[in-house]
Amino acid sequence: MSWIFIVLYKSVWGGIAALGFAALFNVPVRSLFHIFLFGAIGIFIKFTMLHYALNIVFASLAGAVAIGFLSIPAAHYKHTPPLIFYTPAVIPMIPGILAYRMILGFITLTGNPKSPIYYTTLLETVNYGMKVVFILISLSVGVVIPMLLLRKDSVKDIKVLFVKKQ
Amino acid sequence: MDELENNQNEKEMADVLLRTGSLLMSAGANTGRVRNTVNRMAEVFDYSIDLHISQRSIMLTMLNENGASHFTIVRVTPAHVINFRTISGISKLSWSMVEEKWTLYQINDELKRLEELPRFPRWLVLTLVGLAGAGFCALADGAPIELAFTFVASFVGLFVRQEALKGGFNPYVAVYFSAFAASLIAGACSKLGFSDSQNHAYVTSVLFLIPGVPLINSFSDILDGNVQNGVTRGFIAFLISFSIAIGILTSALIYQF
Numbered sequence: 001m002s003w004i005f006i007v008l009y010k011s012v013w014g015g016i017a018a019l020g021f022a023a024l025f026n027v028p029v030r031s032l033f034h035i036f037l038f039g040a041i042g043i044f045i046k047f048t049m050l051h052y053a054l055n056i057v058f059a060s061l062a063g064a065v066a067i068g069f070l071s072i073p074a075a076h077y078k079h080t081p082p083l084i085f086y087t088p089a090v091i092p093m094i095p096g097i098l099a100y101r102m103i104l105g106f107i108t109l110t111g112n113p114k115s116p117i118y119y120t121t122l123l124e125t126v127n128y129g130m131k132v133v134f135i136l137i138s139l140s141v142g143v144v145i146p147m148l149l150l151r152k153d154s155v156k157d158i159k160v161l162f163v164k165k166q
Numbered sequence: 167m168d169e170l171e172n173n174q175n176e177k178e179m180a181d182v183l184l185r186t187g188s189l190l191m192s193a194g195a196n197t198g199r200v201r202n203t204v205n206r207m208a209e210v211f212d213y214s215i216d217l218h219i220s221q222r223s224i225m226l227t228m229l230n231e232n233g234a235s236h237f238t239i240v241r242v243t244p245a246h247v248i249n250f251r252t253i254s255g256i257s258k259l260s261w262s263m264v265e266e267k268w269t270l271y272q273i274n275d276e277l278k279r280l281e282e283l284p285r286f287p288r289w290l291v292l293t294l295v296g297l298a299g300a301g302f303c304a305l306a307d308g309a310p311i312e313l314a315f316t317f318v319a320s321f322v323g324l325f326v327r328q329e330a331l332k333g334g335f336n337p338y339v340a341v342y343f344s345a346f347a348a349s350l351i352a353g354a355c356s357k358l359g360f361s362d363s364q365n366h367a368y369v370t371s372v373l374f375l376i377p378g379v380p381l382i383n384s385f386s387d388i389l390d391g392n393v394q395n396g397v398t399r400g401f402i403a404f405l406i407s408f409s410i411a412i413g414i415l416t417s418a419l420i421y422q423f
Contacts, residue, residue: 020298
């Protein structure tokens with residue numbers, strides 16, 4: 001069960017990373033706590049799924065969709081559009097290490113094609129690159145999937161349980 | 167006389183609509199949101215309009231009762247500075263003006279108030295972004311000492327970016343300087359022997375520069391059907407990522423990683 005503590009530790013740091021971006025984007029002060037919470041939940045879902053050996057693309061997509069769904073009641077509750085919650089909250093899930101390895105791979109590929117590591121580098125770079133591209137797409141599309149499924153232009157038209165209409 | 171007054175009102179209305187639209191666009195809203203908000207405001211005052219929204223300008227045509235175009239105005243959008251407080255304020259404004267039947271003057275006053283809202287104090291933003299850098303390092307299994315290095319690197323990196331933008335550098339060049347400074351500081355961590363071969367601190371120190379808003383807006387614009395704006399934003403996100411990569415590779419050259 002020790003993995004759950006590592007995941008929780010990472011979730012807290014994920015929430016803090018989301019807060020950093022919230023400050024950079026100058027969000028309203030009343031939404032800060034929810035951004036921290038959603039950032040942590042996204043990371044929690046992603047790393048829990050990774051622990052059960054699921055694909056990193058699906059794990060990121062699940063985290064992003066969860067953040068997208070949670071943003072809708074939060075938008076009602078705090079009277080602020082959902083993008084203010086989901087944009088900073090998904091950023092901690094962006095795969096920085098993979099992107100770095102991909103760029104490093106590209107640089108190596110500009111070198112001598114006769115070198116012994118060229119072929120393995122090519123395979124690895126394609127693998128990292130595909131992961132980065134698909135994770136970025138699933139994060140950006142994942143957060144708007146709830147709005148697409150609910151087929152409304154504005155969250156004000158969506159009925160949410162547990163939140164009083166003023 | 168009546169017609170003249172009517173014309174004057176239409177001009178004022180168009181001005182308020184364009185002002186709202188360009189404020190939203192430069193604060194980092196997606197195109198669909200700009201279109202919905204401006205249309206909703208025009209509907210309240212019983213005007214029909216057509217909009218053309220692009221990254222750097224907004225064009226609006228006022229239609230008369232017969233649906234023929236009356237006049238068209240263009241406004242250039244100011245440089246994009248992400249500000250979610252403005253987006254939230256305008257969203258609130260567009261709903262309360264319906265419920266409380268605001269006049270144009272009230273809307274203008276509220277827009278002026280929103281434009282002058284304070285940002286977070288600079289030291290707080292720098293500290294929180296530094297912590298975000300440490301967070302990225304922790305997500306990549308970094309050790310505590312690496313977290314400390316990433317904190318300092320992100321803090322200084324953002325400071326360099328802000329100063330470069332103040333000094334009038336091109337935004338992509340500012341990102342390059344920032345990525346270079348941050349990775350130079352974090353790279354010292356493994357050079358001094360605090361880090362294993364994975365270089366967690368070095369790699370995660372530049373992640374605070376990730377173009378999150380252009381990236382997410384790019385996809386939501388394309389899904390909305392605003393393909394042109396979506397492609398523009400996607401390309402901007404690509405260019406920022408490219409600047410980050412060049413910055414981090416410059417310090418890799420210095421450190422011989």
